[in-house]
Amino acid sequence: VTRFLTGITTSGTPHIGNYVGALRPALEASRRPGIENFYFLADYHALIKCDEPARVQRSTLEIAACWLAIGLDPEHVFFYRQSDIPEIPELTWLLTCVTGKGLLNRAHAYKAQVDKNNAAGVDADADVTAGLFMYPVLMAADILLFKAHKIPVGRDQVQHIEMARDMASSFNHLYGEHLVLPEAAIDDTVALLPGTDGRKMSKSYDNVIPLFAPREQMRKQIFAIVTDSRAPGEPKAVEGSALFQIYEAFASNEETAQLRKAYADGISWADAKQVLFERIDREIAPMRERYDALIADPQQIEQVLRRGADKARTRATPFMAELRAAVGLRNLA
């Protein structure tokens, strides 16, 4: 059996980029035979960039409701909140002790901040917490604790999966073959959606189209997508058009070809936005109804998460005991 693992950071409201890039493909994967799926709400990761407790809590609820609303069956998969699994920070420490600091110096997320600081002429580590620096180790623990083989990620995350492999190899070299070496599973057919401002749509930027906003709000947000100044009747370019890229992620090939033609024929931006809104709404509307019912009943979601944590720990607890023994720590049982 092959194990797949997907996490979503609880740092804000889930958006259509998360849906297209993570939720939808993961759900399709969960229906294939011979696969075990692990889906988790990455709330420890959220703390790296978010210090608003209410936001983390709200986001946890919203992301859990999204998974359930799109049709995830928690009985058939492992579905849990990261912070409900104490073995994750425990394994993080064991991995920290076999990870070279130099390896972490090269991590993209950390380097990006250092480069930014250098460009601004401030101290290289300004605004860098140890949490940001250690993020690849926490991510490795998420993966290695559940012996996941495949991690569906975008290209920007491939380096972190390779680091998890490095950490697993170091650990195995020192203590014996305990950890499974994971691989990134990159699906090039999965699009990286631009946000309403043209940058990558991201919970941390103010540029998202929330997946389950009320219908009218979704319409407004779609109408806020930046476009160029071409007037109705003037041909529009599909290259670099955020609106077109988002449409492609939802539409069939035939529908996409139609919009391409409409662009060439000079469709007005308002009409193009209306087409996009209707296409997304067609796919989302039935799920939105389920989402609204779920989000109104936080206790039910909480119950699902508690059960999910118990189920995940049937794997995590005995494996952590094995790892503790391997490094020479006392057995907690």
Ligand code: ATP
């Ligand atoms: P944050 O701003 O907190 O990093 P995010 O919205 O960028 O959040 P993550 O929680 O880091 O998203 O990622 C969850 C999943 O959603 C990942 O699999 C990621 O590849 C996918 N994802 C995130 N943003 C997009 C996007 N704009 N288009 C497609 N997929 C995306």
